[in-house]
Each structure stands twice: as structure tokens, then as C-alpha cells.
Amino acid sequence: xxxxxxxxxxxxxxxxxxxxxxxxxxxxxxxxxxxxxxxxxxxxxxxxxxxxxxxxxxxxxxxxxx
Amino acid sequence: xxxxxxxxxxxxxxxxxxxxxxxxxxxxxxxxxxxxxxxxxxxxxxxxxxxxxxxxxxxxxxxxxxxxxxxxxxxxxxxxxxxxxxxxxxxxxxxxxxxxxxxxxxxxxxxxxxxxxxxxxxxxxxxxxxxxxxxxxxxxxxxxxxxxxxxxxxxxxxxxxxxxxxxxxxxxxxxxxxxxxxxxxxxxxxxxxxxxxxxxxxxxxxxxxxxxxxxxxxxxxxxxxxxxxxxxxxxxxxxxxxxxxxxxxxxxxxxxxxxxxxxxxxxxxxxxxxxxxxxxxxxxxxxxxxxxxxxxxxxxxxxxxxxxxxxxxxxxxxxxxxxxxxxxxxxxxxxxxxxxxxxxxxxxxxxxxxxxxxxxxxxxxxxxxxxxxxxxxxxxxxxxxxxxxxxxxxxxxxxxxxxxxxxxxxxxxxxxxxxxxxxxxxxxxxxxxxxxxxxxxxxxxxxxxxxxxxxxxxxxxxxxxxxxxxxxxxxxxxxxxxxxxxxxxxxxxxxxxxxxxxxxxxxxxxxxxxxxxxxxxxxxxxxxxxxxxxxxxxxxxxxxxxxxxxxxxxxxxxxxxxxxxxxxxxxxxxxxxxxxxxxxxxxxxxxxxxxxxxxxxxxxxxxxxxxxxxxxxxxxxxxxxxxxxxxxxxxxxxxxxxxxxxxxxxxxxxxxxxxxxxxxxxxxxxxxxxxxxxxxxxxxxxxxxxxxxxxxxxxxxxxxxxxxxxxxxxxxxxxx
Numbered sequence: 001x002x003x004x005x006x007x008x009x010x011x012x013x014x015x016x017x018x019x020x021x022x023x024x025x026x027x028x029x030x031x032x033x034x035x036x037x038x039x040x041x042x043x044x045x046x047x048x049x050x051x052x053x054x055x056x057x058x059x060x061x062x063x064x065x066x
Numbered sequence: 067x068x069x070x071x072x073x074x075x076x077x078x079x080x081x082x083x084x085x086x087x088x089x090x091x092x093x094x095x096x097x098x099x100x101x102x103x104x105x106x107x108x109x110x111x112x113x114x115x116x117x118x119x120x121x122x123x124x125x126x127x128x129x130x131x132x133x134x135x136x137x138x139x140x141x142x143x144x145x146x147x148x149x150x151x152x153x154x155x156x157x158x159x160x161x162x163x164x165x166x167x168x169x170x171x172x173x174x175x176x177x178x179x180x181x182x183x184x185x186x187x188x189x190x191x192x193x194x195x196x197x198x199x200x201x202x203x204x205x206x207x208x209x210x211x212x213x214x215x216x217x218x219x220x221x222x223x224x225x226x227x228x229x230x231x232x233x234x235x236x237x238x239x240x241x242x243x244x245x246x247x248x249x250x251x252x253x254x255x256x257x258x259x260x261x262x263x264x265x266x267x268x269x270x271x272x273x274x275x276x277x278x279x280x281x282x283x284x285x286x287x288x289x290x291x292x293x294x295x296x297x298x299x300x301x302x303x304x305x306x307x308x309x310x311x312x313x314x315x316x317x318x319x320x321x322x323x324x325x326x327x328x329x330x331x332x333x334x335x336x337x338x339x340x341x342x343x344x345x346x347x348x349x350x351x352x353x354x355x356x357x358x359x360x361x362x363x364x365x366x367x368x369x370x371x372x373x374x375x376x377x378x379x380x381x382x383x384x385x386x387x388x389x390x391x392x393x394x395x396x397x398x399x400x401x402x403x404x405x406x407x408x409x410x411x412x413x414x415x416x417x418x419x420x421x422x423x424x425x426x427x428x429x430x431x432x433x434x435x436x437x438x439x440x441x442x443x444x445x446x447x448x449x450x451x452x453x454x455x456x457x458x459x460x461x462x463x464x465x466x467x468x469x470x471x472x473x474x475x476x477x478x479x480x481x482x483x484x485x486x487x488x489x490x491x492x493x494x495x496x497x498x499x500x501x502x503x504x505x506x507x508x509x510x511x512x513x514x515x516x517x518x519x520x521x522x523x524x525x526x527x528x529x530x531x532x533x534x535x536x537x538x539x540x541x542x543x544x545x546x547x548x549x550x551x552x553x554x555x556x557x558x559x560x561x562x563x564x565x566x567x568x569x570x571x572x573x574x575x576x577x578x579x580x581x582x583x584x585x586x587x588x589x590x591x592x593x594x595x596x597x598x599x600x601x602x603x604x605x606x607x608x609x610x611x612x613x614x615x616x617x618x619x620x621x622x623x624x625x626x627x628x629x630x631x632x633x634x635x636x637x638x639x640x641x642x643x644x645x646x647x648x649x650x651x652x653x654x655x656x657x658x659x660x661x662x663x664x665x666x667x668x669x670x671x672x673x674x675x676x677x678x679x680x681x682x683x684x685x686x687x688x689x690x691x692x693x694x695x696x697x698x699x700x701x702x703x704x705x706x707x708x709x710x711x712x713x714x715x716x717x718x719x720x721x722x723x724x725x726x727x728x729x730x731x732x733x734x735x736x737x738x739x740x741x742x743x744x745x746x747x748x749x750x751x752x753x754x755x756x757x758x759x760x761x762x763x764x765x766x767x768x769x770x771x772x773x774x775x776x777x778x779x780x781x782x783x784x785x786x
Contacts, residue, residue, distance in 0.1 A: 012439055018630060021414040021699045033635070053622045054633030057595065057615065061639055 014045055029058050077264045078345050081154045085208040087349035088257040088340075090331075096247035097214070103240055113217050120176045123216055127174045127182050131162035139163055142183075142200075145193065149201045149262045159207050161200075163188065169275070172215060173203045179212035190275045194268035201262020202272075205255035215251070218244040249665055256332050261344060266336060271528070273329040333581075334481070405430040406466055407710075409445065410482065411452050411473030412436040415695035419471055420445045422702040426710035433465055455482050462491055469494065469714050472670075475551060475692050479505040483670075492717035496691050499666035500605075503657070504673075504691040507556075507587045508549040514686060517660035519653050521686040522677075524589030530574040536588055537566045543591040547688075548573050550582025554618070554630045557688075559591060592677040592685055597641055598634075598697050599649050600673045602712050602722045605662060608654050608672070609712055609722035612704045613641030614697040636700040640678055649674060649684050657689070669716050673697075 014020070020043065024035035033055045040050050053059075100106060117123050134143040143161065150158045159173075160180040169186040173179050181203040191199060206212060221241055260269045335341060343349070407430055409419050417440035420432055424444045435458060437447030450457045453476050462470055470486055472478055472495035481498035495501075502509045508526035513519075526549060527533035537544060546569035548556035556579055560566035566588070573583035597615055601608040614636035620626035653674050661668045673690035693701070702709065707726040715723045 018414075021417075021696055023418075023699050023703055025703050029635070036633075049620070051617060051620075051622050051632045054617055055615075055635040056623070058635060058639060 014047075019045075029055065029062060033059065077148075077152055079152050079154060080261065080344065080347075080349065082351040082353075083153060083261075083344070084350045084352040085205065085210075085254070085258070087344055088205070088254065088261060089209055090250060090253040090257065093209070093247070093250040093254040096243070096250040100214070100240070100243040100247050103243055106240055106243075109221070109240055110213070110217050113220050114176060114213075117216075117220070120178060123175055124178075124180065127172070127180070127216075128162050128164075131164035131182060134161040134163060139188075141193075142188065142196065145197050146181075146200050149197060149204055152201070152262050152264075153204055153208065153258075155204065155208060159204070171199055171203050172219075173206035173212045174216045174219070175212045176216070179207045181207065191272065192268075194263055194265045195272045195275065198259040198263035198265065198269045198272045202255045202259030204262060205258020206251065208258065209251070209254055211251050211255070214244070215248065218248050252328060253331050256328050257335055257341075260332060260336070260341060264345065266332075269332060270329055273332075405710075406468050407432045408448075408458075408462055408465065408467040408470045409434045409437075409441070409473060410458060410470065410477055412438050412441075413473065413695050414438075414440070415693055415698040416473045417441050418699045418702045419473060419693070422705060422709045423471070423713075426707055430710075431465070433461070433467070435461060452477050453480060455480055455485055458482060459485050459489060462486055463489070468492060469710075469717055471495065471713060473692060473695075473698075475501065475504050475690065478670075478691055479551060492714065494713040494717045495670040496668045497666075500661060500668035500670070501691040502666060503661060503668065503689045505551050506549050506585075507547050507688065508585050510689050511587055511589075513657060513660045513664060516663075517656040519656050519660075519686055520684065522589040522592050524587050526585055526587050527570075527574070528585050530570065533570045533574055533586055533588060534567055537563050537570060540588070540590070542566075545589050545591050546570055546573070547587045547589070548579040548583035549585035549587055550579065552579045552582045555628055556582060557628070592679070592687065594677040594679040594685075595640060596687065597638055597676045597678050597684070598673060598694055599641065599646060599654075599676060600671055600693065600697065600701065601650070601654050602670075602716055602725070603654070603658060603672050604669050604716045604719060604721050605658055605667045607721040608650060608658070609725055610646055610650065611701050611725070612637045612727065613646060614638060614694070614701050616694065616697055631694070631696045634694070634696045634700045636697070636704060645678070645682070645684065649676065653684060653686055669719070 022036050022039045022043070024032045024039060026032035026035055036054070037052055040052075114123070117126060132138050134140075134146065136143060139161075142163070146161050147158055159178075162180065162182045163185055164182055165185045169184055169190060171181065171183045171187055173181050181200070183199070183203075187196070187199060206215060221244055256269070259272065260266060263269060405427055407423055407427065409416050409423070409432065411419075412434070416434055417438060420434055420437075420441045421444060423430070423432055432445035433448050434441040434445045435448040435450040436452065437445065441447055448461055450461055452458075452474050455477065458470075458477070459482075461467070468491075470483075470491060470493045472482055472493065478495050478501040479498055483493045483495045483501075484497040486493045487497070496503075498505075503513065504510070511521070511524050511526060514521045522545070525536055527536065540563075542563055543559065543561045544563070544566040546558045546560055546566055550556070558565075558569040560569055570586060570588070572578045573586045577583065595615075597613055599613050600611040602611065603609070614634050615638045616634040617624060617632045618628050618630075620629050620632060653676070654672060657674075658668055658672065668691070670691065671693050673692065673694055675687040675690065676684045677687050678684055705725055705727060708724055712723045712725055715721065
């Protein structure tokens with residue numbers, strides 16, 4: 001889901017700020033978290049910043065219940 | 067008044083200015099609607115008769131009042147005379163001060179209107195604020211409001227049984243129309259207040275002080291016993307039963323629109339340039355032509371201020387009359403295939419909205435303004451900024467849009483929903499009044515306080531010294547928030563008082579966040595875990611969406627500066643059905659009810675940003691008046707259907723219909739547990755009962771323009 005990306009001649013360009021979202025839908029929290037992170041890592045552009053720990057509180061809760 | 071030094075700032079006089087120059091179209095239209103109600107004229111005539119005509123009304127409202135003049139309240143009186151000079155109004159109306167701790171003022175009478183100020187106003191206001199208040203009341207006088215305001219006071223505040231003479235008249239519609247008009251008439255007179263004081267800051271301070279805040283010194287030494295006694299004699303000669311006066315004067319505030327709404331309205335009016343034009347002398351003069359000024363345009367103009375009212379009120383009646391259509395305005399077509407939807411906004415949230423709407427409405431025409439490359443794949447992008455109200459309204463017209471869904475908060479706060487509703491369109495999203503729950507944190511706090519909604523203890527300030535004093539006398543840590551819209555970045559968590567002082571100085575002293583930081587809210591720091599609960603509502607019923615949690619900090623482990631949001635996930639296991647139920651009853655419903663009482667009815671998405679304390683109790687951090695971004699990107703894909711229908715229903719002013727949720731269970735190592743989301747229909751659970759769904763989202767941020775090398779379709783491939 002592109003947030004601040006512009007289409008110029010078919011090439012997506014980022015225009016600064018928050019430029020792109022990746023949403024993963026899966027049958028478990030861990031799976032969804034992993035898939036969204038993998039997809040995010042696969043996308044490449046210069047100056048990319050994203051967090052790999054989205055949902056860390058939920059992850060910690062799941063782990064602590066072992 | 068706290069000082070007696072006359073202002074040296076030059077004020078322009080406005081020779082022969084007619085009240086129509088500043089009257090709010092909503093005021094004129096509401097008055098017209100009220101006069102058209104069967105029985106209205108008769109009720110007015112009878113009430114004037116009951117009260118003993120002009121003289122009786124004067125006595126009623128002066129029963130416990132001191133008349134201002136050269137001998138009593140001389141400073142106040144000279145300000146009053148100056149205001150009349152500014153407006154070039156030949157007959158200076160009588161001015162009375164009545165002793166009551168409730169801040170208020172009013173203009174009453176039939177042919178010879180007079181003004182009553184509450185003593186609390188004198189204690190609270192400085193010279194310029196008082197000038198604005200008197201000019202406001204002069205606005206009522208010059209617009210001919212006094213008679214109707216008098217009638218309103220009587221009809222709204224005295225029980226039906228006390229008015230047997232009116233037994234044959236259906237009073238309820240008249241009362242509702244009066245209340246409606248009273249609120250609108252304030253908007254006109256607020257403009258008069260500004261024109262009379264010519265000090266925008268004083269006008270705004272006035273609103274603020276009306277919301278609370280009393281300042282010494284009081285008015286000792288201003289009273290003149292002889293003059294007062296002469297007046298008392300006049301009163302004692304009357305044998306009318308006048309004990310209703312306290313009831314009337316003490317409840318006046320009920321008839322006023324929210325002060326924040328009024329401040330906003332006034333600001334918008336100034337932004338149109340009308341205020342400057344009038345000061346330059348470009349206005350309508352009094353004369354025979356103004357008396358017969360047709361109301362032809364008022365209904366159309368008034369719409370944006372009526373639209374937030376519920377169906378069946380005077381405003382809706384105006385619209386229906388204007389269009390000759392049935393209640394509800396332009397409805398949705400029977401066939402979803404013909405439906406035309408406009409989504410306003412251009413972020414990831416709007417992509418998620420278009421995506422969810424497209425899922426529900428495969429053959430609809432969906433437009434997105436301005437949209438983005440993602441929305442372009444499933445909708446038609448329109449090159450119109452989300453805040454260009456005029457062009458958006460034109461586009462809705464040009465494309466025959468049946469349903470407009472407004473994503474971001476700015477157009478909502480600017481009144482886009484009001485504008486479109488005024489033109490008879492179905493809109494999903496609150497009007498400007500309702501959007502104030504997000505656009506003014508000070509207002510939100512006030513609403514919560516009145517509704518008994520749990521939240522952090524706080525106070526709002528517009529003065530630096532008082533804010534600093536508050537910081538010094540409260541325990542660390544503290545949270546300092548800009549009251550207005552600041553893109554999610556207006557809240558500063560301050561570990562120490564020194565940090566809080568510096569945050570307060572940045573906002574109130576240095577003007578960071580501009581107007582948004584002109585008022586700051588300082589509140590206690592709340593311990594716990596944040597949770598976002600969003601509900602679709604028509605202002606009465608709520609349909610809950612799955613709970614979400616977002617990540618505001620830039621860095622991993624929630625470190626670094628605040629951003630608009632770096633990612634989110636949904637559902638969240640701490641958002642148990644029991645907790646959501648509790649939030650619905652302790653937070654969402656009371657807030658919606660209070661908003662309605664404040665004259666700011668809400669429909670659309672009410673977003674409660676919650677702090678779940680260590681004991682599991684929810685408290686409100688903030689409200690938003692729309693879907694969150696990035697929360698929408700994880701919440702909306704959780705819906706298996708029903709969003710378009712639910713939005714359309716709310717947009718028509720009807721109760722939200724059920725959302726079809728994917729059933730979900732969080733995998734736990736102590737064995738699987740299933741729980742259904744609130745609003746999950748039987749169809750949804752049958753289809754998805756055995757499924758477990760969870761969502762995560764990552765957001766990228768980037769400082770500079772760069773070329774992106776990979777396609778964007780990953781998220782679709784991993785969808786289940």
C-alpha cells in the first residue's frame with residue numbers, strides 16, 4: 001500500500017516521508033509478522049528505514065506463555 | 067474589568083453598517099425555518115402577552131440587575147457606548163449587570179432591546195474581551211434577535227405545564243427549532259463581537275474564558291446604591307410572578323454551541339477575507355434594501371453548518387425544502403453496481419479503504435482524491451488535494467458521487483463533511499463540530515470530564531506563566547500536548563519538570579506547532595500498554611473494529627523520536643472481548659452522548675487511543691475522528707465484508723450495520739482458544755470459523771527522493 005510514492009513513467013519513486021506499507025495476512029501472529037518483515041526486506045530503495053520489530057509486545061506475550 | 071486603562075489601539079468605525087454584512091447564513095436560514103413552523107407566530111404573540119409585553123419582559127430580565135451608566139459601572143458603560151459608536155448604532159441599548167457566578171450575557175426585549183451581562187463576566191474579562199462580549203450582544207440587538215431569544219428562554223426553560231395558555235400549540239418542534247436557531251445565532255454575533263472589538267485575540271480569549279477560568283479583581287467600588295435603589299423600586303411596582311429568572315439565567319449556557327466550535331467558525335470566517343473587507347468599508351449599509359434582503363442563498367450557504375445535525379432537526383428540514391427531496395437526501399442506488407464512491411486522501415489508509423470498498427463493491431466506480439499509485443490500481447485517482455474543499459465538492463457533483471468517505475483529519479476539521487451534506491450527499495465522517503474531538507485536545511478533555519470517561523488528569527492553558535506554574539506544582543513525569551492538529555507529533559512525554567517546562571515554552575512561548583500549539587494540555591503520565599479501538603458509529607450505535615496497536619517511535623524497541631506511525635498489528639491479545647465491551651460502555655458510548663449534548667454530534671469512525679493500565683483498566687489517551695494510518699492497513703483486511711454497507715448506512719444517518727469479521731484466535735501454547743470479534747456475523751463465522759488470522763504491517767520511511775527498485779505486490783501475495 002504505497003503511502004507517499006509517485007508514479008513516473010511506470011517507475012515508482014519515493015518522495016520522502018512514509019512511503020510504503022506492507023501488510024501481511026496470515027493464520028497466526030508469528031507468521032504474519034514474519035511475512036510482513038520478509039516482504040519489507042525484499043523491497044529495495046536507497047534511504048530505506050523500517051522497523052523489524054512491529055508487534056514485539058505481542059511476540060513477547062506469546063513467548064512468555066510457553 | 068481588570069483594568070481601567072482605555073485601549074489606545076485605533077478602531078475603525080463602520081458607518082451605517084447593517085447586520086446582514088456579517089450574519090451567518092445558518093443563522094438566517096434557521097430563523098426562517100423556525101418562523102415557518104405552524105403555530106410559531108401564535109406562540110410568540112401569546113408568550114409576549116403572558117409576560118406583559120415589552121415592559122414585563124424588561125422587568126423579568128432586570129429583576130436582580132444593576133443598570134450600567136455614568137454612575138454605575140462607568141468603565142463598562144463607556145465601553146458599551148464605544149461599541150455602539152463603532153457600529154454607528156444610534157440608540158444605545160440599556161445595559162444591565164446581574165449578580166450570578168455563571169458566566170453569560172444576553173440580549174432581550176421586543177421593540178426596545180436591552181443587554182444583560184452576568185457579573186461573572188466582569189470578573190473574568192479584561193477590557194478588550196469585554197468589548198468583544200458587548201459587541202457580540204450588540205450583534206444580537208442589531209440582527210433583531212432579542213425578541214426570539216426572549217421567547218426561547220421562556221419556551222426552552224419553563225415546563226409545558228407552566229404555560230397552559232399554549233396548550234393548543236405543538237411546542238416541541240418549536241423548542242427544537244429555537245434551540246437550533248439559538249446556537250446558530252451565536253455564530254452571527256460572534257462575528258459582530260470581532261467587528262466591534264477588532265481584536266481577534268480578544269474574541270478568542272473570550273471563548274476560552276467562557277469555557278472556564280475566572281480572574282480577579284472583582285468589581286468592588288463600581289456599584290452605586292442610589293441608582294440601584296431607584297431601579298429596585300421599578301421592580302417592586304411589578305406584581306408579576308418572576309421567580310423563573312434564576313432558572314433562566316443560570317441555564318443559558320445550554321443554548322450555546324461549543325466554544326471551541328465557535329472559535330473555529332470565527333477563524334474560518336476571518337480566513338475568507340470577509341472580516342478584512344468589512345474593515346475596509348466593503349459592507350452592506352442599513353437602509354430599505356437590507357430590510358427586504360432575500361434569503362435565496364442562505365439555505366445553500368447554511369448547509370455546512372446544519373449538516374452535522376441529526377435528521378429531523380430544523381437544518382434537515384431546510385435542506386429538504388431546498389431540494390424538494392425526501393429525508394436523507396440523495397440515497398444510495400439499489401444496485402451496488404451503479405454506486406459511485408469518492409475516497410478522500412492519498413495515504414496508505416486510503417489505499418486500504420479503497421481496497422476494502424472494492425472488495426465489497428466489485429463493480430462500483432471508486433474515485434480517490436488525490437490517491438496514490440496503489441489506489442490507482444483499484445480506483446480512479448483525481449488530482450485534487452484532500453484539503454481543497456471546493457474542488458472536492460465540485461468533483462462529487464461532477465461524478466455524481468453517492469458516498470464520500472473522508473480519510474484524513476484535516477478535511478474533516480475543515481468541514482468537508484458539512485459542506486457535502488449541505489449539498490445533499492451521503493458522507494462518511496463527522497462534521498467540523500464532531501471532528502473537534504480530535505482537532506482540539508482541550509475540547510476532548512472537557513467532553514471526557516463531563517461524560518465521566520476515564521482519562522489522565524489534565525488542564526489546558528493558553529498562558530505561559532500559568533502553564534509553567536502548573537508544571538512546577540505537579541509530579542513527574544508529565545505529558546505536554548499541543549491542543550490542535552499536529553500530525554501525531556504534538557505530544558511530548560516529559561520525564562522531568564525541566565523537560566515539561568521546555569516543552570511548554572516551545573509551544574506557548576515560541577509558537578512551535580503554530581495555532582495548534584496556542585493551547586496546551588498538560589496531563590499526568592499514564593502507565594500501561596497502548597491499544598487502539600476503533601468503532602463505526604452514527605452517534606448512537608457503535609460497531610467495533612478489531613483492536614490494533616501501532617508503533618509511533620522511529621527506532622526498534624520503541625526508541626527514538628515520535629513519528630506518524632512505523633507499523634501496526636491487529637488483533638491484539640490484550641484487547642479481549644471483555645475489555646472491548648468495557649471500552650464500548652465506559653468510553654465510546656458516553657463520549658458520543660456527551661458530544662451530542664455539546665451540539666457536536668458525531669458520525670463516522672471514533673478512534674479511542676487507550677492506555678490499558680497494569681490493573682487492566684482502560685483510560686483514554688486521545689480520540690481521533692477517523693481511521694488511523696497505519697492502523698487501517700491492518701484492521702480493514704481483517705474484515706470479510708460489510709464495510710461498504712456499514713459506512714453507507716452511517717452516512718445516511720442510520721445505525722451501523724454488522725461488519726463481517728474473519729474469526730480469529732491467537733495461538734497460545736496453553737491450547738487454542740477461540741473468540742469472535744464483536745460484530746462478527748454468523749455468516750462470517752461459518753466461513754472462517756476454523757481460521758486463525760493475524761496481521762502485521764511495516765511502514766517504510768525515507769528521507770530523500772530515491773528510486774524504488776522492487777514492485778509493491780508482496781502484500782497481496784501473502785494474503786490468506
